[in-house]
Amino acid sequence: MEIYHLHYPSQTTIDDKGPFSLAIGFFDGLHKGHQTVIKEAKAKAEQLGIRSAVMTFDPHPSHLFGKGREKIGYITKYPEKSRLLEEMGIDVLFIVTFDWDLASLSPERFIEIFIKGLGIKHVTAGFDFTFGSKGAGTMEQMASLSNEEYGTTVIEKVTDSEDKISSTRIRKLLSEGGVEKTASLLGRPFRTVGTVIDGEKRGRLLGFPTANVSIDEDTILPANGVYAVLFTINGQSYKGVCNVGVKPTFHDPAKVKPSVEVHVLDFNADLYGKEATVDWIARIRPEQKFNSVDELIEQIGKDKETARLLLNKMN
Secondary structure (H helix, E strand, O other), X not given: OEEEEEEOOOEOOOOOOOOEEEEEOOOOOOOHHHHHHHHHHHHHHHHHOOEEEEEEEEOOHHHHHOOHHHOOOEOOOHHXXXXXXXXXXXXXXXXXXXXXXXHOOOHHHHHHHHHHOOOEEEEEEEOOOOEOHHHOEOHHHHHHOOOOOOEEEEEOOOEOOOOEOOHHHHHHHHHOOOHHHHHHHHOXXXXXXXXXXXXXXXXHHOOOOOEEEEOOOOEOOOOOEEEEEEEEEOOEEEEEEEEEEOOOOOOOHHHOOOEEEEEEOOOOOXXXXXXXXXXXXXXXXXXXXXXXXXXXXXXXXXXXXXXXXXHHOOO
16 A cells, blocks of 8 residues: 655645545544445445545644644554555555644635545545535535546445444543444454553562553543453464553552553563554453452452453454
8 A cells, every 4th residue: 555645735746646536534443434435435446447545634633723631532543544444455545734734725725636636536435524624615515616527425424223433432432441332333343552661560570460551642542441452462462451540559540641551361571662552352340449469469360360251252
């Protein structure tokens, strides 16, 4: 998959003029709703005999317009998003810098530069996709401004048995620890990518050594608690039990940032400095404060066996 980084006004063209069938949106999480849009664009590419492309934006608009708590945490960071799109068989990925210059473009100029200017012959997006200054552009306008230079397809709301599948819904589920339901909306387990760093080594002293995974601050995590996970390093996956939280038995929750620590089952090796992925499979329990270290050790042992049972069901 070819990746092009575009930035208005300095870099808005590429040597390759297409033609492309384009799926456009932010696509955070690449959930089943997003996948429907992208698969339709890919099918249209095959139908027209042209290449498939995805256009997305960086950073999330809330990082430009929002302040403090209004900034939305990412479900899927760009390296993982790129990997998933390549897995889907997409030919070209356009990553457009979302800044005040781009946010000020009129819908008409956006189309001239980023649709017609890139040789897009078909545009597919969700029913609620907007573009241009203050989100004034709609897919109806996208079609009316085409001058027959490109076609358009609008994907209606994608739902499961309960509601619309959306990034907002996924963020809420994760805030409640609902990783199993999140997986059903994503079509895969929720994944966190980070680097194994040196920690307090408290787990080793308790008899349960852990890999402390450093996570970017703008990536969201599931609610504090203990989870059954799959831990992947150097392309090899292992079963594990993960604690995300502040370890209230040892720390004041108000003074500590949440950490991600994975006890990898049946594994013992030096992991420091290596990139690791954590696939969140099932929630075992919320994080809690214990009255003694012995009580904590006993509970960790139970958590470990619960995780093993849950993960064995996947085989």
